[in-house]
């Protein structure tokens with residue numbers, strides 16, 4: 181049977197407004213009713229359980245749309261604690277006395293009413309599910325004892341613990357007795373047990389109330405922005421009942437769990453301590469959601485062990501009945517949280533649990549072949565193999581020999597882990613007809629393929645008298661081995677294929693890289709010629725520039741701009757043949773870009789320019805040839821290390837043009853000051869210039885020193901001879917571009 185999941189919508193709190201209600205329940209078109217809107221107070225139990233069971237919530241991204249979540253039941257804000265108990269908790273008591281374990285847990289966002297539902301208030305009417313459950317247990321115990329004239333006795337024992345920051349603490353122990361590590365968990369026969377937990381015998385409701393209240397004082401609660409009495413831990417109350425009749429003793433447990441609520445810490449404004457708690461709460465609830473998802477998706481691995489809470493809750497693994505009460509707040513401020521908890525709860529509904537009563541412990545002489553422990557091995561859920569009607573009262577003292585006989589017709593499915601030999605009469609007709617392999621006249625014995633079917637047959641082993649359990653197990657084992665072997669072979673061939681594919685891919689990649697590298701090398705060479713040509717041209721060395729452009733041409737054979745440039749250069753050289761011849765004799769012209777460098781330090785600059793070109797090409801092999809060619813004849817934009825775009829070049833050209841103002845006039849005080857700093861070769865001063873860091877300053881000084889060394893004069897004097905005389909010259913230095921010069925100049929205060 182699947183987990184029973186019911187939703188309970190809490191009424192509006194004083195601080196909440198009617199107009200913020202976004203949840204709708206049932207088929208009603210009006211928002212969830214609040215307590216004030218409560219109608220008929222004395223609804224019948226059946227009516228309660230059968231009422232509309234849909235919660236509707238708008239899509240947060242599109243309010244026009246609505247999501248609907250269906251549950252086993254939905255309880256509006258007007259439903260009282262008594263009604264809630266009668267509808268959902270009271271029916272589980274008889275299952276408990278029939279030997280089934282019961283798990284009741286409240287799930288929901290912080291402040292949605294979990295503690296209210298489980299523990300409730302102090303007044304009689306406000307009492308929650310737990311005290312009412314205990315009251316019901318004691319009442320039933322008294323009745324059984326009375327009906328059997330005291331031959332059957334019922335003992336109730338309590339344990340109560342909390343999981344706080346993923347550590348387990350005994351709530352029957354005062355907090356000062358807690359150890360840092362908390363109590364350990366252990367797997368015991370398929371159940372997770374807390375080691376060293378106090379178990380208190382409790383004979384009356386009054387005793388329970390006092391114990392429970394006292395223990396709750398030990399529970400970790402704090403005021404948060406979203407709830408003045410927020411539970412900071414998951415609290416688990418275990419009520420163990422031991423029914424002892426003259427023939428046997430039967431033990432079953434009800435676990436009532438008040439989970440801590442998930443918190444959206446953007447809303448809680450939690451302090452550090454609360455945040456740690458909150459992280460732990462959210463983590464365990466997240467693991468719970470993951471477990472739910474893994475179970476419903478039938479995944480192989482269910483992450484129970486990733487949090488203590490999920491390990492203890494063992495949803496879908498625990499036998500017996502599970503009821504989840506999803507608490508929700510009806511208002512908008514909880515919108516996303518509500519949506520997410522509705523999602524988790526909705527998925528939980530699809531989880532199937534094995535409803536198996538606990539084995540009775542028989543008194544008297546030892547009995548042959550007890551049923552193997554069903555809980556001992558946790559296995560995936562199996563299809564139903566038998567049925568029990570838990571709604572029928574269990575006979576108080578049954579003949580143990582006839583234990584398996586005459587079980588009433590089922591009300592829900594029972595799942596089995598191990599082969600169970602059941603009389604054929606227990607298999608419903610419909611079941612037999614649905615599964616041909618179970619039919620007595622079936623000749624389909626060869627189709628024992630999937631283990632599920634094989635196991636299904638076990639329950640009907642009387643039909644196949646000759647097929648003993650061990651034989652069937654042997655067959656299953658053989659089949660499993662076959663499947664595993666086949667899988668191993670398939671995986672091996674798949675691996676080989678993948679390896680071959682990888683090799684092929686690698687080879688192709690290498691080829692591609694080689695091709696790209698070859699192309700890039702050639703292109704880089706061409707670009708370096710272009711760049712050098714440009715630099716020569718900028719310095720007025722037209723013949724060198726022409727040579728470089730001509731060397732670049734084979735690399736860009738179809739580039740019209742380059743062809744045009746070569747032609748223009750040739751023409752200009754012819755025009756300027758005379759003036760150019762006279763230039764070497766004339767004094768350096770400060771007004772011409774690079775003139776000082778070209779005339780005085782030609783060899784140095786050729787060296788520098790070449791290095792710049794090499795560097796630029798190393799770093800800029802991707803630069804478009806058009807970008808290179810687009811620069812104007814007189815401009816000298818230095819290559820930047822980043823990818824150069826045509827936009828950059830245009831801007832650079834504009835910047836250089838702006839420097840033209842210095843070409844024919846004297847330098848401004850600002851520029852003079854800047855150049856004096858540069859010429860000082862003082863790294864500590866240069867690095868203070870705008871846009872220049874320590875690295876750039878060092879590069880500038882290095883460059884100047886290199887030029888000094890390269891000059892003939894530097895051989896005879898220690899004094900730096902080369903002086904940067906213009907901003908344009910400055911822009912040609914290593915590590916400096918026109919934009920840097922502009923930056924430096926703008927940053928200079930005079």
Ligand SMILES: Nc1ncnc2c1ncn2[C@@H]1O[C@H](COP(=O)(O)OP(=O)(O)OP(=O)(O)O)[C@@H](O)[C@H]1O
Nearest residue numbers: 190191290291292293294295296407410411440441
């Ligand atoms: N059905 C209800 N009827 C009346 N009041 C309710 C109901 N449900 C919740 N409340 C009130 O809402 C408030 C928050 O409820 P509660 O403390 O039970 O929330 P919670 O989900 O346990 O929160 P947390 O996870 O922070 O512990 C309380 O003041 C409680 O009395």
